[in-house]
Amino acid sequence: MKRYVEENLNMKSALLHVLGDLLGSVGAIISRLLGSAFNWYWxxxxxxxxxxxxNNHFWVSCNKRFASCINGRKTKSH
Structure with a gap:
């Protein structure tokens, strides 16, 4: 599965989207708990x-690969 995701740009984009949403949700839950328990509203x-x-780090690499594909160049997976 990992090899397929690395080779398929659509699958990589979908995986990064899901991971970004997951990270944002977990961060919101943890920050809410910290804010309530310790008054750490920052x-x-x-x-x-x-x-x-x-999200920005991984989307930039994905967009560079996409641009290379449009231009007809082969790229290496990270």
């Missing part, structure tokens, strides 16, 4: 920044 923006940085 945990929510930190979790959001971390989640968006994760």
């Amino acid at each position: 945990a929510d923006p930190i979790a959001s920044i971390y989640s968006s940085n994760f």
Whole structure:
């Protein structure tokens, strides 16, 4: 399955989308619990920044690969 996901750009994009949503949801739940238990209300923006940085890092690599495919060049998987 891992090899198929690495080779298929659509599957990789779908997997990254699901992982990004999962990370955002887990971060929101944890930051809410920390905010309620310890009055750490700053945990929510930190979790959001971390989640968006994760998403941006992987979407940039996916978009570079997509652009290479459109231009007709072969690319290596990361």
